Amino acid sequence: xxxxxxxxxxxxxxxxxxxxxxxxxxxxxxxxxxxxxxxxxxxxxxxxxxxxxxxxxxxxxxxxxxxxxxxxxxxxxxxxxxxxxxxxxxxxxxxxxxxxxxxxxxxxxxxxxxxxxxxxxxxxxxxxxxxxxxxxxxxxxxxxxxxxxxxxxxxxxxxxxxxxxxxxxxxxxxxxxxxxxxxxxxxxxxxxxxxxxxxxxxxxxxxxxxxxxxxxxxxxxxxxxxxxxxxxxxxxxxxxxxxxxxxxxxxxxxxxxxxxxxxxxxxxxxxxxxxxxxxxxxxxxxxxxxxxxxxxxxxxxxxxxxxxxxxxxxxxxxxxxxxxxxxxxxxxxxxxxxxxxxxxxxxxxxxxxxxxxxxxxxxxxxxxxxxxxxxxxxxxxxxxxxxxxxxxxxxxxxxxxxxxxxxxxxxxxxxxxxxxxxxxxxxxxxxxxxxxxxxxxxxxxxxxxxxxxxxxxxxxxxxxxxxxxxxxxxxxxxxxxxxxxxxxxxxxxxxxxxxxxxxxxxxxxxxxxxxxxxxxxxxxxxxxxxxxxxxxxxxxxxxxxxxxxxxxxxxx
Numbered sequence: 001x002x003x004x005x006x007x008x009x010x011x012x013x014x015x016x017x018x019x020x021x022x023x024x025x026x027x028x029x030x031x032x033x034x035x036x037x038x039x040x041x042x043x044x045x046x047x048x049x050x051x052x053x054x055x056x057x058x059x060x061x062x063x064x065x066x067x068x069x070x071x072x073x074x075x076x077x078x079x080x081x082x083x084x085x086x087x088x089x090x091x092x093x094x095x096x097x098x099x100x101x102x103x104x105x106x107x108x109x110x111x112x113x114x115x116x117x118x119x120x121x122x123x124x125x126x127x128x129x130x131x132x133x134x135x136x137x138x139x140x141x142x143x144x145x146x147x148x149x150x151x152x153x154x155x156x157x158x159x160x161x162x163x164x165x166x167x168x169x170x171x172x173x174x175x176x177x178x179x180x181x182x183x184x185x186x187x188x189x190x191x192x193x194x195x196x197x198x199x200x201x202x203x204x205x206x207x208x209x210x211x212x213x214x215x216x217x218x219x220x221x222x223x224x225x226x227x228x229x230x231x232x233x234x235x236x237x238x239x240x241x242x243x244x245x246x247x248x249x250x251x252x253x254x255x256x257x258x259x260x261x262x263x264x265x266x267x268x269x270x271x272x273x274x275x276x277x278x279x280x281x282x283x284x285x286x287x288x289x290x291x292x293x294x295x296x297x298x299x300x301x302x303x304x305x306x307x308x309x310x311x312x313x314x315x316x317x318x319x320x321x322x323x324x325x326x327x328x329x330x331x332x333x334x335x336x337x338x339x340x341x342x343x344x345x346x347x348x349x350x351x352x353x354x355x356x357x358x359x360x361x362x363x364x365x366x367x368x369x370x371x372x373x374x375x376x377x378x379x380x381x382x383x384x385x386x387x388x389x390x391x392x393x394x395x396x397x398x399x400x401x402x403x404x405x406x407x408x409x410x411x412x413x414x415x416x417x418x419x420x421x422x423x424x425x426x427x428x429x430x431x432x433x434x435x436x437x438x439x440x441x442x443x444x445x446x447x448x449x450x451x452x453x454x455x456x457x458x459x460x461x462x463x464x465x466x467x468x469x470x471x472x473x474x475x476x477x478x479x480x481x482x483x484x485x486x487x488x489x490x491x492x493x494x495x496x497x498x499x500x501x502x503x504x505x506x507x508x509x510x511x512x513x514x515x516x517x518x519x520x521x522x523x524x525x526x527x528x529x530x531x532x533x534x535x536x537x538x539x540x541x542x543x544x545x546x547x548x549x550x551x552x553x554x555x556x
Contacts, residue, residue, distance in 0.1 A: 002030070002319075002344050007038050010343045017336065018042055022212035023327050025053035025203060026335065029239035030344060031313065031320035034251055036243045045203035045326065047216070055240050058189055058202040059324035062302025064309045065192075065235035066158050068245060070110060070286040072177045073161055074265050081168045082106060084268075084285075088114075091164055094138040101146040106164075108147050109157035111274040111283040112431070115143035116154045120461050121225025121232065122510035123305070133163050133172075133226040144459060151276070151283070151431045155232035162231030174228045184258050185248060187241035192234040194221065202236065203326040205306025209516040210329060219306035222513060233304060239322040246313055246320040249298075270298055270315065277428035278400075279415035290430060291413040292338050293347060301334040305514050312337040319344055330515065338411060349411060356395040356405070357384040365423045366416065370434040373536070374543040377434055379427070388414075404429070446497040448528035456548035458537060462511040467537070467546055469524070471499065479524065481505045489524070497528040499535075 010030070018026055025043035029036055041053035077084065082091055087103035089095045096104060096116070104114040119140060124130045140156045162173035169176050174192035182190050191198060206216040224230045244255060249270070253261035261269075272289055275282040281290040287298040292314075299312035305328050313320030321344070323335035342349070359381055360366075366386070370377050377389050386394040392406035394414055402414040409429060419425035426435045454469040468480030471494050478486045482505065489501030502523035512518045526535035526548065533548040 002032055002037060002346075006344055006346055010038075010340055011040065013339065013343055014040075014042055018325075020212070021327075021329070021333070023325060024206055024216060025057070025327075026323060026325040027053050027055055027057050027059070027239045028324075028335075028340070029055060029243040029322045030340075031243045031246045031250065031318075031322070032344075033318045034247055036240060036247075039239055039243070047204070047206075048218070053203065053326075056189065056201065056238055057324075058198050058236050058238055059309065059326060060202075060205065060233075060304055060307045061235040061237050061242070061309055061324065062233045062304040062307055063155075064237075064242070064300050064302040064311050064324075065231060065233050067249075067286045067300050067311075068181060068235055069158060069161055069165075069173065069177065069231045070269065071245075071248075071261060072173070072181050073165060074261055074269065074285070075180060076165065076168050078262060078265060082164075084110075088160060088164075091167060092137075092160070093167065094134055094141070096141040096143060096160070098143050100143050104143070104147040107273065107285070109154070109161060110285040112151055112154050112157065113148045113274055113283075114154055114157050115145045115147040115149065116141065116152070116156050117144050117459050118153050118461055119156050119459075119463060120511070120514060121155060121159070121230045122462075122508075123225070123513040124223045124510060126221050126223065128223070130223045130227045130229075131225065133159065133166070133228070133230075136226050136230075137163050140463065142464065148274075151274070151433075153431075155230070158232040159226065159230050162228075172228050173231050174234070181260065182241075184260055185241070185244045185255050187237065187244055190235060190237040190241045192229055192231070192236070194236060198236050201238075203307075205304070206327045207305050207516060208327065208329040210331070214329075216327070217516065222305075224304075233302060237324075239324055242311055242322040242324075243320070246311060246322060250313060250315065250318050250320060276431050277415060277426060277433040278417055279413060279428040281413060281415075281428070281430055283431060288431065293342055293345075293349070293411045295341075295345075297338060297341065299337065303328055303334065308334050310335045310337040312341055314341055314345065317345055336410075342411065349405065351395065351405070355397065356393065358396065359384055360396065360399075362399070362422070365418075368424075369437040370427055371437050372435070373440060374545060376437055442527055442529055442534075444497045445528040445530075448497050448531075450494045450497075450499060450528065450533075452550055454533050454548035454550050456533075456546050458544055458546040460537075460542065460544050462508070467548065469499070469526075469533070469548055477501055479503055479505070482508060499526040499528075499533060500524060 025045050027041045029039040039055035045051045045053045045057045084107040085105050108114040165173040205219045208214045248255040252263040253266040269285040295314045302309040309324045311322045321337040321340045323337045367380050394402040404412050415428040416424045417426045451471045470478045474495050475492050477489045477492045487503050489503050492501040504519045523538045526533040537544040
């Protein structure tokens with residue numbers, strides 16, 4: 001049982017975390033067994049009007065919505081409407097397109113192994129017309145790789161889940177979930193739209209372009225993607241209501257004597273469905289699953305332009321934390337609910353000096369660069385510490401397992417996999433597996449004729465796009481933006497088989513609202529290979545691969 005001293009430690013921890021980030025407000029609840037053991041608000045739900053955050057404050061839950069939606073879907077599975085390994089297209093009237101190999105299954109959607117890419121939905125201001133869910137699925141549901149080849153967080157998969165629920169029940173997913181999930185759980189201050197009852201309770205959301213010294217920007221209300229709002233992140237809720245949801249998950253599908261899911265269904269949702277490499281971490285059904293301080297931890301995070309959240313729980317200890325906040329600063333920060341769990345369990349991070357500052361005999365088989373051309377990480381020894389990307393320290397457990405220490409992924413397991421030559425060929429952390437980096441062997445055509453028009457397709461978190469490139473000389477070129485308009489490139493160098501240049505491209509308004517700028521600063525780095533231009537569109541946030549062919553746009 002958690003005692004008062006641990007709750008005092010927790011409160012200090014939360015207050016210090018929020019103060020260090022100049023965070024406007026948060027609400028936090030703690031679940032112990034079958035009850036809400038503690039809940040408190042910190043800071044302000046609305047700075048301008050000096051409204052304090054409270055346990056009853058409503059926040060947008062972002063992707064913490066996904067496990068709630070999944071419970072409703074699994075209820076329909078229990079009623080025989082589908083099986084987890086059914087191909088998704090068997091149940092859709094608008095199909096997942098560009099299938100590569102086997103059809104993705106419902107299970108693939110719930111584990112983010114569908115072969116579809118990461119994509120965020122558009123944001124519409126109140127009064128603007130949002131998309132019909134069916135139309136959005138028809139546009140966005142498209143594979144870029146075979147299913148189960150690689151993990152890629154996929155919001156579109158959960159738009160499909162919501163649309164499947166509509167096809168199975170004859171009513172929209174939100175109507176079903178209000179009656180069959182929210183109501184039985186007593187989630188009376190929760191909904192999938194901003195109802196009149198919630199309007200006076202919802203926290204003002206803020207965004208910020210960077211660290212604590214930057215100004216807070218209030219965000220106007222918006223609609224997430226579709227009507228009804230996209231089930232990938234539509235839930236409004238409180239930490240008290242979400243605590244009820246966690247209680248049901250910790251108690252085999254039962255809340256206050258009422259069963260929402262069979263016990264075996266809850267076990268299926270929580271078991272390791274898709275491990276990351278050879279590690280003990282990966283995906284359950286929707287839940288992320290990892291080993292944290294030696295405990296199995298299930299969790300889900302969420303982020304919108306103005307909110308960041310996390311729900312985490314230890315299954316064997318019956319402890320859970322729900323943490324909702326009203327700021328997105330673009331840093332990738334999520335409320336550190338796992339550390340809160342550590343505090344509540346009465347544990348402290350252990351550091352064994354002989355394991356943390358000790359260079360093993362095979363050190364040279366571990367260090368190096370990992371990843372691919374789009375993203376890389378570095379493992380190296382610094383003063384006897386094995387360090388990941390110069391910010392996380394790894395404590396050695398054995399030849400294949402380490403424990404992470406530092407501001408990110410703290411307490412989680414880190415696994416390495418060895419090849420036949422004794423070299424580490426891959427490391428696994430969370431849902432990410434990172435192969436040892438091997439530079440691509442590119443046969444550059446230094447004599448290629450570069451002038452002319454080139455076109456190709458690429459995808460990013462806003463969808464699929466056509467890139468046009470018009471090269472007029474060694475120092476002059478133009479690029480076509482997402483609206484089909486031509487923009488002059490700066491710093492152009494088109495010579496000896498390579499093309500480089502940069503520009504600012506306007507982001508469509510419905511996607512620019514995810515950030516703080518209406519423009520994207522991009523640079524092109526391309527090489528002539530086998531009659532094509534191959535390379536990357538580089539932005540401050542991503543390196544996006546692209547291949548262009550000479551000719552007209554309608555040839556794509």
